[in-house]
Amino acid sequence: MARHSPVTGRYVTIEVDGMEYKVFYLHNGKGQPLICQHTAGCHNHQWRGLLEDEEITKHYNVIAYDLPRHGKSDPPHNYEWWTEEYKLTKEHYVNFIVTLCDALELDDPIFMGSSFGGNVALQLALRRPDRFKAVIPVEAAHYAPGFFLDWWRHPHANAAQVCASGVWDLMAPQSPEMDRWLTWHYYTQGSEAFKGDLYFYSVDHDLREELRNIDGKKCPVVMMTGTYDYLTPPDATEDTARQIKYGVYIEMTDIGHFPMSENYPLFRVYLKEALRIIRERTGG
Amino acid sequence: MAQDIKSWANKFKSLSDSDPAIAAMGKYYTCTYMWDMTDKKVIIEMHDGKVKHINTDPAPLDPYDFALRASAASWREFGQPVPRPMFHGIWAASFREDLKIEGNHLIMMQNLRNFTLQFELLRKCGVPV
Numbered sequence: 001m002a003r004h005s006p007v008t009g010r011y012v013t014i015e016v017d018g019m020e021y022k023v024f025y026l027h028n029g030k031g032q033p034l035i036c037q038h039t040a041g042c043h044n045h046q047w048r049g050l051l052e053d054e055e056i057t058k059h060y061n062v063i064a065y066d067l068p069r070h071g072k073s074d075p076p077h078n079y080e081w082w083t084e085e086y087k088l089t090k091e092h093y094v095n096f097i098v099t100l101c102d103a104l105e106l107d108d109p110i111f112m113g114s115s116f117g118g119n120v121a122l123q124l125a126l127r128r129p130d131r132f133k134a135v136i137p138v139e140a141a142h143y144a145p146g147f148f149l150d151w152w153r154h155p156h157a158n159a160a161q162v163c164a165s166g167v168w169d170l171m172a173p174q175s176p177e178m179d180r181w182l183t184w185h186y187y188t189q190g191s192e193a194f195k196g197d198l199y200f201y202s203v204d205h206d207l208r209e210e211l212r213n214i215d216g217k218k219c220p221v222v223m224m225t226g227t228y229d230y231l232t233p234p235d236a237t238e239d240t241a242r243q244i245k246y247g248v249y250i251e252m253t254d255i256g257h258f259p260m261s262e263n264y265p266l267f268r269v270y271l272k273e274a275l276r277i278i279r280e281r282t283g284g
Numbered sequence: 285m286a287q288d289i290k291s292w293a294n295k296f297k298s299l300s301d302s303d304p305a306i307a308a309m310g311k312y313y314t315c316t317y318m319w320d321m322t323d324k325k326v327i328i329e330m331h332d333g334k335v336k337h338i339n340t341d342p343a344p345l346d347p348y349d350f351a352l353r354a355s356a357a358s359w360r361e362f363g364q365p366v367p368r369p370m371f372h373g374i375w376a377a378s379f380r381e382d383l384k385i386e387g388n389h390l391i392m393m394q395n396l397r398n399f400t401l402q403f404e405l406l407r408k409c410g411v412p413v
């Protein structure tokens with residue numbers, strides 16, 4: 001008897017700022033849409049635990065997509081993308097997410113992303129609070145300089161291993177070894193996009209002057225960060241949440257920068273609390 | 285009390301040379317690096333994934349490709365079985381604590397996978413400071 005997962009994958013073609021993208025996404029569940037963004041230079045398998053979590057998928061329609069240039073989502077098919085250096089901008093990133101949600105006809109989705117996905121969650125709360133029921137920025141901050149590095153694609157080093165081992169100690173030593181190595185494995189697959197993603201993460205994303213314009217009443221913002229995250233340490237996230245009107249901060253003990261991928265059983269404890277807070281604040 | 289540096293070196297070599305994850309990709313892991321623990325220094329010479337030599341009393345002009353330098357207190361944190369946050373890796377400690385990476389960074393990046401695994405062996409063998 002085949003042991004099929006309830007998770008299924010599909011492609012959808014969308015156009016964003018003139019770029020045609022054939023986007024791959026995984027989904028499982030029914031009810032409130034919960035759309036999930038992977039971390040920079042990675043892909044949607046980081047959400048494998050959540051996608052198969054029966055308790056959550058009973059009430060939430062979980063969707064985890066691959067951003068273009070990651071996993072099974074190609075770079076644009078109508079543009080000679082190989083002729084210029086990839087640098088993800090906040091405008092394009094936000095436009096992509098909103099266009100994808102429109103194409104999938106998601107009604108009042110909750111957006112959750114980690115790291116550069118967490119930072120774009122803040123951008124969504126600022127720019128499109130009308131389109132999202134709430135956002136869950138994981139391992140995020142209003143400003144995160146220092147990771148837009150040439151090492152990620154240096155031609156004299158093995159970029160796959162530099163990316164994978166370069167993010168290794170973003171994970172907590174307590175996280176299960178298998179899950180840390182799976183996350184390492186995913187990171188060997190995205191080195192060409194990693195640096196361009198980090199242009200958004202460390203350079204273009206800067207909400208130091210705009211954070212006060214996010215209104216957590218219009219679009220609840222529940223931030224969560226692990227104590228072993230050296231890139232966005234807990235005090236950085238806490239500082240961000242404190243400056244957002246009605247912002248919420250949850251500290252996650254003994255976990256790192258890839259919580260959903262490095263230790264899902266622990267992450268889900270905090271995620272359930274975040275979802276409870278959102279239900280409480282939005283009335284369902 | 286800090287362990288004798290020669291016993292530490294033997295323990296580290298034994299752990300590294302028998303580590304299956306290092307052996308799995310050991311070929312071409314060849315470089316020489318210094319761990320500067322302030323009170324003590326070692327130069328570790330790697331060849332094809334095996335520890336070729338550990339110099340436990342480096343002279344001023346003994347060569348190496350790159351070095352990690354930090355206070356003895358930080359190295360003691362690196363050597364805990366479960367290090368505290370920000371002492372749990374090279375990147376974490378260089379971003380948030382007093383660890384300095386010096387020398388030819390490119391050689392460290394070329395060997396980053398196995399060098400990272402070796403650094404974490406300190407959780408098993410401790411440090412000599």
